Amino acid sequence: MADLAAVKRALTAQRIETPSWAYGNSGTRFKVFAQPGVPRNPEEKLADAAEVHRYTGVAPAVALHIPWDKVDDYAKLNAYAESLGIEIGAINTNVFQDDDYKLGSVTNPDPRIRRKATDHLLEAVDIMDQTGSRDLKLWFSDGLNYPGQDDLRNRQDRLAAALRETYDRLGDHQRILLEYKLFEPAFYATDVPDWGTSYAHCIELGERATVCIDTGHHAPGTNIEFIVAFLLRQKKLGAFDFNSRFYADDDLMVGSADPFQLFRIMYEIVRGDALNPAYGISFMLDQCHNIERKIPAIIRSVMNVQEATAKALLVDRDALTRAQDAGDVLEANAVLMDAYNTDVRPLLAEVRTDAGLDPDPIGAYRRSGHDEKIIATRVGGNQAGWGA
Ligand code: PSV
Ligand code: MN
Ligand code: MN
Numbered sequence: 001m002a003d004l005a006a007v008k009r010a011l012t013a014q015r016i017e018t019p020s021w022a023y024g025n026s027g028t029r030f031k032v033f034a035q036p037g038v039p040r041n042p043e044e045k046l047a048d049a050a051e052v053h054r055y056t057g058v059a060p061a062v063a064l065h066i067p068w069d070k071v072d073d074y075a076k077l078n079a080y081a082e083s084l085g086i087e088i089g090a091i092n093t094n095v096f097q098d099d100d101y102k103l104g105s106v107t108n109p110d111p112r113i114r115r116k117a118t119d120h121l122l123e124a125v126d127i128m129d130q131t132g133s134r135d136l137k138l139w140f141s142d143g144l145n146y147p148g149q150d151d152l153r154n155r156q157d158r159l160a161a162a163l164r165e166t167y168d169r170l171g172d173h174q175r176i177l178l179e180y181k182l183f184e185p186a187f188y189a190t191d192v193p194d195w196g197t198s199y200a201h202c203i204e205l206g207e208r209a210t211v212c213i214d215t216g217h218h219a220p221g222t223n224i225e226f227i228v229a230f231l232l233r234q235k236k237l238g239a240f241d242f243n244s245r246f247y248a249d250d251d252l253m254v255g256s257a258d259p260f261q262l263f264r265i266m267y268e269i270v271r272g273d274a275l276n277p278a279y280g281i282s283f284m285l286d287q288c289h290n291i292e293r294k295i296p297a298i299i300r301s302v303m304n305v306q307e308a309t310a311k312a313l314l315v316d317r318d319a320l321t322r323a324q325d326a327g328d329v330l331e332a333n334a335v336l337m338d339a340y341n342t343d344v345r346p347l348l349a350e351v352r353t354d355a356g357l358d359p360d361p362i363g364a365y366r367r368s369g370h371d372e373k374i375i376a377t378r379v380g381g382n383q384a385g386w387g388a
Contacts, residue, residue, distance in 0.1 A: 002339075004347075007313040010270075011351045014309060015277045016242075016302050017061040017089040017284040018052055020045040020069050023295070026288035033290055037374035042069040043080055044378065048295055050084035051370055055361035056302045057352065061089035063137070063284055066124055068094065074130035088131040090177065090239070090282060093124045096141035096185070104142040106162035107155035107191045114158055121166040128174055135239065135282055136170070137212060138163075139179040143186020143193075155191050160204060167205045175208040177239045177282070181217040184249055195227050202236055210238025214286055215254070215265070216245040225264040232272035240265075241286030242305060251288040253297055255304025262304065263340050266312035275309065293371065299361050303348070310344035 023045045025034050039045040042064070049062040062081070071077050074088075081088050095105035095117045103109065105117035124136055140159070144150055167176055180198040183190055192198055195211055202209040211231055215224060231237035244250065244257035255262045266275075274281050283305065289297040316335055323332035349359035358364035365371070 001316055002314045007310065007347070008351050008354070010275055010313055011306060011310055011348065012355060013276055014058050014306065015061065015283065016056075016059050016305055017063055017282055018049050018059050018298055018302070019063045019065070019092075019284065019286055020049070021065050022285060022287050022289060022298055023048040024068075027290050035294065037371065037376075037378050038294065040378055042071055042077060044374075045069070046077070046081050046084055046086065048374075050086050051295055051365065051368075052298050052302060053086050055299055055358065055365050055368075056306075057355050057357050058306065059298075059302050060086045062086060063090040063092055064088055064127075064131070064133075065092040066094060066120075066127060074127055078131050088133055090135035090137045090284065091124045091128050091131065091133050092137045092139070093121055095120055096139075101141070103150070104155065104191070105140060107140070107142040107150075107158045109150055109154075114162065118162045118165055121162065122169050125166065125169050125171075125174065129171065134174055135177050136166070136174065137177045137179065137239070137284075138166075139181065139214075140192055141185050143183070143190035144188045145186055146188055149188070152189060159191055160201060163201055163205055163209070167209055170208060175210065175238065176202070176205065177210060177212040178202055179212045179214050179217070179241065181214065181249065182219055195231065199231065199234070199236055210236050212239040212241060213237065214241035214243070214249075215261075216241075216243045216249045216251060216286075220247075224261065225268045228265055228268040229272070232268065232274055237274070237281060239282040239284060241284055242301070243285065243287045251286065253287060253289075253301045253304065254285060255301065255308055259304065259308060260340060262308040263311050266305075266308045267315055267336070267339075270309075270312045270315070271317075275313075295371065296362050296365055299365055303361060306348055307344050310347055311339050311342060314342055314344065315339040 023039050025032055025038050027033055039048055046062055053059045078088055095101055100113045100116060106114055108114050128136060178198045178201060180192045180194050181190060182193050198211045202211055213227060242254035244252040244254055246257050269275050285301055287301060320332060320335045323335055352359045
C-alpha cells in the first residue's frame with residue numbers, strides 16, 4: 001500500500017506552469033475563433049493565470065512568449081505578477097513568425113538571418129535576467145520541405161553554433177530547455193525532430209541544457225514514458241510541455257485524449273523521484289483552447305495532471321517490484337492497473353480542502369463571476385500570438 005500521507009504531501013508540493021498564450025485567442029490553420037473577454041495585454045494574461053492558481057493552488061508560474069508578451073519594463077511586470085501571488089516562469093522564444101525565417105532561423109543558409117535569430121535568443125536571456133526566470137525554452141520550426149533543399153548536416157552545425165552562443169550567455173542559475181518536434185511546419189525534415197537530437201545537442205552544450213518533452217510532438221504510438229525513463233536516468237530531462245493529441249500537434253487539454261498515457265508518464269516521474277519541484281523538472285502546459293472557455297479549460301488541464309499524478313503515486317511500488325522480480329507478468333500489470341483504476345477525485349478534493357481551497361476548482365471559478373467580469377470589461381482582446 002502507498003503511504004497516503006506521503007501521497008498527499010507530494011500532491012500538495014506539486015507545481016504546474018501555465019502558458020501565457022493559452023489565455024489568448026488561438027485557432028487552427030483555418031480560423032481563429034475569437035472569444036469575448038480574452039486578455040488584451042500581458043498583464044491581463046497574468047491576471048487570468050492568477051485565477052487558475054487561486055482555484056488549484058498548484059499553478060503559480062506563467063510562461064511568457066517573446067515577442068507576444070513584450071513589454072517595456074519586465075521588472076514591473078514581474079512585480080505585478082508577484083502582487084497577484086504568481087511568478088513569471090520560462091521565457092519562450094519566437095523564431096518562426098517572420099518572413100526572414102521561411103528557410104529556417106538558426107539553421108538558415110543565410111548568415112544574416114542566423115545572426116538575427118541568435119540575437120533574439122540572446123535578447124530572451126536579457127529578459128530572463130529581468131524577470132528572474134530560470135528557463136529559456138527553445139523550439140525551432142526549422143526544417144525542409146524537399147529532399148536536397150539544404151544540407152542536413154550543415155544545418156546541424158549551424159544549430160549547434162547558435163545553441164553554443166546562447167548557452168554561453170546564460171547566467172549560473174539559468175538553463176536551456178530544448179524542445180523537439182517530429183514535423184510541422186516543415187514536412188520532409190525537421191532540424192530537431194526527436195528526443196535523441198535534442199539530447200545530443202544538450203550533451204554537447206553542458207549541464208544546464210536539458211530536453212523538453214512536448215507530449216504532442218511525437219509519431220502516433222510513440223512510447224513517451226520510455227523517453228521519460230531514459231532521460232531521467234541520464235539526468236537530461238528538464239521539462240514537459242503537456243497537451244493531448246489525437247492526430248498531430250493538436251494542443252488539446254492534457255489528459256483528455258489519453259489519460260492512461262499521462263498516468264504512465266507520471267508513473268515514470270514518481271519512479272524517478274522527480275516530482276518534487278526541487279528535482280528541477282518544470283511541468284508546463286502548452287495548449288490552445290480554441291472552442292472552449294480558456295480559464296476553466298486550463299483549470300481542468302491542471303486537474304487532469306493532478307489526477308494522473310495521484311494515480312501514479314498510489315502505485316504499490318513494493319508489490320510491483322515483487323511481481324516484476326518474480327516475473328509475474330499478470331500480477332505486475334494488475335498492480336499498475338489497480339492504481340490507474342482508482343478514483344482519486346475524493347483524495348484530491350481532500351488535498352484541496354486541507355489547503356484551504358474549494359474541493360471543486362471549476363465550480364468555484366464558475367461561481368466567482370470572473371468570467372462574466374472579463375466578458376463585460378475587456379473589449380477587443382485578441383493578443384495571443386497564434387491568433388493575432
Ligand atoms: C509549436 O509546435 C509549439 O506548440 C511548440 O510546442 C512550442 O512550445 C509552442 O509552439 C510555443 O512556441
Ligand atoms: Mn511545446
Ligand atoms: Mn507544439
